[in-house]
Amino acid sequence: MNKAAPLNYNFFTPNVWLLIFFMGTGAIFAFFRFFYGFGSVTNLNAAYPFGIWIAFDVACGVALAAGGFTTAAIVEIFGRDKYHALVRPAILTAFIGYFLVGLAVFFDLGKYYNIWHALVYWNGTSVLFEVAWCVMLYLTVLGIENIPVVVEQFKGRVNLPGQLASFNRPSEWLLGQADNILNRTMAFFVIAGVVLSFGHQSSLGTMMLIAPYKLHDLWYTPLSPLLFLTSAVSVGLPMVIFEASLATVLFKREPETELLADIAKYIPMFLGTYLLLRIGDLAYRGVLAQAFDGSVQGNSFLVEFALFAVPYFMLKRRKIRRNALKLFLCALSVILGVVLNRFNVFLIGMDMGPEFNYFPSVGEFAVTFAFLAFGVFIYRMAVNYLPILEEQ
Amino acid sequence: MDISRRKFLQIGAVASGSVVCAGVKPASARDLREPNPEWLGMLNDTTRCIGCKACQVACKKENKLPKESTLNEAANVGRDVYDAPRGLSDRTYTLIKMQQAKEGGKATFVKTQCMHCSEPACASACIVGALKKQDNGAVAYDSKLCMGCRYCMVACPFSVPQFEWQNAIPSIKKCTFCRETRLKEGKPTACSTACPAGAITFGKRTELIKIARQRIEEDPERYQDHVYGEKEVGGTGVLYLARPKMQFASLGLPAFEYRTVAGLTESIQHRIFQYFIPPVAVYSVLGGIMYYNQRRKKNGGEEGGSHE
Numbered sequence: 001m002n003k004a005a006p007l008n009y010n011f012f013t014p015n016v017w018l019l020i021f022f023m024g025t026g027a028i029f030a031f032f033r034f035f036y037g038f039g040s041v042t043n044l045n046a047a048y049p050f051g052i053w054i055a056f057d058v059a060c061g062v063a064l065a066a067g068g069f070t071t072a073a074i075v076e077i078f079g080r081d082k083y084h085a086l087v088r089p090a091i092l093t094a095f096i097g098y099f100l101v102g103l104a105v106f107f108d109l110g111k112y113y114n115i116w117h118a119l120v121y122w123n124g125t126s127v128l129f130e131v132a133w134c135v136m137l138y139l140t141v142l143g144i145e146n147i148p149v150v151v152e153q154f155k156g157r158v159n160l161p162g163q164l165a166s167f168n169r170p171s172e173w174l175l176g177q178a179d180n181i182l183n184r185t186m187a188f189f190v191i192a193g194v195v196l197s198f199g200h201q202s203s204l205g206t207m208m209l210i211a212p213y214k215l216h217d218l219w220y221t222p223l224s225p226l227l228f229l230t231s232a233v234s235v236g237l238p239m240v241i242f243e244a245s246l247a248t249v250l251f252k253r254e255p256e257t258e259l260l261a262d263i264a265k266y267i268p269m270f271l272g273t274y275l276l277l278r279i280g281d282l283a284y285r286g287v288l289a290q291a292f293d294g295s296v297q298g299n300s301f302l303v304e305f306a307l308f309a310v311p312y313f314m315l316k317r318r319k320i321r322r323n324a325l326k327l328f329l330c331a332l333s334v335i336l337g338v339v340l341n342r343f344n345v346f347l348i349g350m351d352m353g354p355e356f357n358y359f360p361s362v363g364e365f366a367v368t369f370a371f372l373a374f375g376v377f378i379y380r381m382a383v384n385y386l387p388i389l390e391e392q
Numbered sequence: 393m394d395i396s397r398r399k400f401l402q403i404g405a406v407a408s409g410s411v412v413c414a415g416v417k418p419a420s421a422r423d424l425r426e427p428n429p430e431w432l433g434m435l436n437d438t439t440r441c442i443g444c445k446a447c448q449v450a451c452k453k454e455n456k457l458p459k460e461s462t463l464n465e466a467a468n469v470g471r472d473v474y475d476a477p478r479g480l481s482d483r484t485y486t487l488i489k490m491q492q493a494k495e496g497g498k499a500t501f502v503k504t505q506c507m508h509c510s511e512p513a514c515a516s517a518c519i520v521g522a523l524k525k526q527d528n529g530a531v532a533y534d535s536k537l538c539m540g541c542r543y544c545m546v547a548c549p550f551s552v553p554q555f556e557w558q559n560a561i562p563s564i565k566k567c568t569f570c571r572e573t574r575l576k577e578g579k580p581t582a583c584s585t586a587c588p589a590g591a592i593t594f595g596k597r598t599e600l601i602k603i604a605r606q607r608i609e610e611d612p613e614r615y616q617d618h619v620y621g622e623k624e625v626g627g628t629g630v631l632y633l634a635r636p637k638m639q640f641a642s643l644g645l646p647a648f649e650y651r652t653v654a655g656l657t658e659s660i661q662h663r664i665f666q667y668f669i670p671p672v673a674v675y676s677v678l679g680g681i682m683y684y685n686q687r688r689k690k691n692g693g694e695e696g697g698s699h700e
C-alpha cells in the first residue's frame with residue numbers, strides 16, 4: 001500500500017484564479033441577497049419558495065457527497081482494504097460537500113442568524129428538523145474522520161515561528177492525544193457516519209412528501225425515502241470515480257483505472273436495487289402511464305430514468321469498466337441522473353399550476369457556481385498541503 | 393391539479409406494503425385529533441359575498457400593512473398604480489377573488505386567507521415550531537423563532553404563508569386571525585366585522601358548522617349540501633358555503649382529501665425515530681460486520697478479500 005502525501009505543487013495556477021473569479025462574482029450577488037433581500041437577487045416566489053439553492057446546493061450537494069460514507073463502508077466496514085487509496089479523497093470531498101451544504105443553507109435562510117434555533121427549539125414532526133440534526137452531526141463526524149490526515153502531516157513537525165514557538169509543545173501534545181484517542185475510537189465514528197448518512201439521505205426524500213397536492217405523482221411516493229437512500233448509495237462510487245478521473249487529468253497523475261474499474265463492479269448492484277424499487281413502485285401505483293403523456297414532468301422523468309438505466313447495463317460489462325473514458329461517462333451519467341432526480345422532486349415535479357413558474361436568476365446561478373468553485377478551491381488546497389492522495 | 397382519492401388509496405397501500413426503513417406499523421395516518429370545541433373560526437358564505445372588498449381594506453388597516461403596487465406599473469407606466477392585488481402576499485393577508493365556475497358560469501366571489509387548519513401542515517413542517525395552533529383556534533406565527541427556511545410555504549396546501557422577498561431580514565406573513573389585535577380583547581376579526589353583506593360569520597367552529605348546516609337545510613335551492621373545510625385536510629377553521637352544482641375546486645378550493653396533509657411525513661418520521669430502534673439496529677449490524685471483518689483479517693493475516 002502506498003503512502004498518501006501532499007502534492008506540494010505551485011498553488012496559484014490559472015485554474016485557481018478562475019475559481020477565485022467565480023467566488024468573487026458569487027460574493028457580489030450574496031451581498032445584495034444579505035442586504036437588499038431575496039427579491040433583489042433571486043426569482044423565488046410564493047409558489048416556488050425553494051429554488052436551486054435548495055434543489056442543487058443542498059439536495060444534490062448531500063446526495064453527491066455520498067461518496068464519503070459509501071467508500072468508508074466498503075473499505076472500513078466490509079473490509080475491502082484494497083480500495084484504501086480511495087477513502088481519504090472521498091472523506092475529504094464529503095467533508096467539503098457538507099460544509100458547503102451548511103453554508104448554502106445559511107445563505108438560503110431568511111433569518112440566518114437564527115440557524116442555531118434548530119438545535120434549541122425542537123419540533124419532532126418536522127422532517128427538516130431531522131435533516132438538520134443529521135447533517136450537523138455528520139459534518140462533525142466527517143471533521144473527526146479527517147483529523148488523522150492533519151495529525152499525520154504535522155505530528156512531530158510543529159514548528160511555529162517566533163513568538164508562537166512556545167505553543168510548539170502544547171500543539172504537539174494535542175496532536176499526540178488526538179492521534180491516540182482517534183486510533184482507538186475511529187471505528188465508532190465510521191459507523192456513526194454511515195448511520196447518520198442513512199438517516200438524512202432518506203429524510204431528504206421524505207421532505208417533499210409534506211406536499212401531496214403539489215408534487216407530481218411520478219415522485220410522490222411513500223417509498224421516496226428509500227429511493228433517495230438507494231440513489232445516494234448508487235451515486236457514491238460514481239462520484240469517487242468522477243473525482244479521481246478529474247484529479248488524474250488536472251494534477252497530471254497516473255490513472256488509477258485498474259482500481260476504479262475494480263470498485264465499479266459494485267455500482268450495477270446498487271443501481272439495480274434502485275431501479276427495481278423505482279419501477280416496482282411506479283407500476284404498483286399505476287402511474288407509469290404519466291411518464292409518457294408528453295408533459296414536462298413526464299419527459300423529465302424519462303431522461304432521469306435513462307440516466308440511471310444506461311450506466312446500469314453498461315457497467316455490468318467488464319470491458320466497459322476497464323475503459324477509462326467509458327467508465328468516466330457512465331459515472332457522469334449516474335451523477336446527472338441523481339442531480340436531475342433531485343431537481344425533479346424539489347422543482348420540476350412541483351406542480352403549482354400554469355400561472356406560476358420559476359427559473360433561476362443569474363444571481364442564483366452565480367452564487368451556486370461560487371459554492372462549487374469554493375469547494376474545488378478547498379479540495380485543491382487540501383490535496384496540495386495534506387496527505388490525501390497516495391504517492392505514485 | 394387533479395387529485396383523486398385513488399392516488400391516496402394506492403399510496404396507503406404502497407406505504408403499508410413497503411418496508412420503508414424497518415416499519416413496524418403500516419403508514420396509515422394517525423387518528424385525527426379531536427377538534428377543540430373552543431376553537432374559533434369563520435364561515436365564508438360565497439352566496440352572500442358581493443365582492444366589495446371591505447374585508448380586504450379592514451384587514452390592511454388592522455394589520456397596518458403597507459399598500460402595494462402589484463402589476464409592476466412603475467416600470468411600465470412610470471408611476472405606481474394601486475389596483476387590487478393579484479394574490480396573497482406579504483402585504484395582503486386576505487383577498488377577494490372572482491371565480492368563474494365552469495358549471496353555470498356564474499361569477500362567485502371567494503375570500504382567501506389562512507384557513508387556520510385543525511391539523512396545520514405548516515405547523516407540522518416548521519423546523520423550529522414557529523407556527524402553532526393556539527387554544528383559540530388561530531394558527532399563530534412567531535417571527536422571533538422563525539429561521540426563514542420557507543418549508544411552511546411548501547407544506548401549506550393552500551399556499552397561504554408568504555415571504556418578505558424585499559426585506560433584508562424577511563419574515564413569514566399570513567393572516568393572523570387578528571389574534572393579538574382583536575381576539576385578545578374579545579372582539580371578532582376585523583374582516584368579519586367589516587363585511588356589509590353578512591358573508592363572513594365569526595364564532596366558535598362547532599357553532600359555525602351548525603349555522604352552515606341550518607342555512608343549507610333552510611334553503612337547499614341556494615346552497616350546495618357541503619360545508620367546505622369541515623373535513624378537508626382534517627378540518628379547517630375557516631369554512632365555506634357555495635351555490636349548488638358548483639365544484640368547490642373551480643372556486644379555488646381544491647377537493648382535498650379528508651386526511652391530514654402531514655400524515656405521511658409524520659408517520660414516516662415516527663417510525664424511524666420510535667425509540668430509535670432502526671438507527672440503533674443499523675448501527676449494531678454494521679458494527680458486527682466490521683468486527684467480523686477485522687477479526688478475520690487479524691486471524692488470516694490477509695487483506696479483506698473481494699469476491700465477484
Ligand code: SF4
Nearest residue numbers: 506507509513514548
Ligand atoms: S391554511 Fe396553510 S398556513 Fe393556514 S393553517 Fe392551514 S396549513 Fe397553515
Ligand code: SF4
Nearest residue numbers: 518538539541542544
Ligand atoms: S420559514 Fe419560519 S415559520 Fe416557516 S417553516 Fe421555516 S422556520 Fe418555520
Ligand code: SF4
Nearest residue numbers: 451486567568570583
Ligand atoms: S382574520 Fe384578521 S388578519 Fe385574517 S384576514 Fe381577517 S382581518 Fe385579516
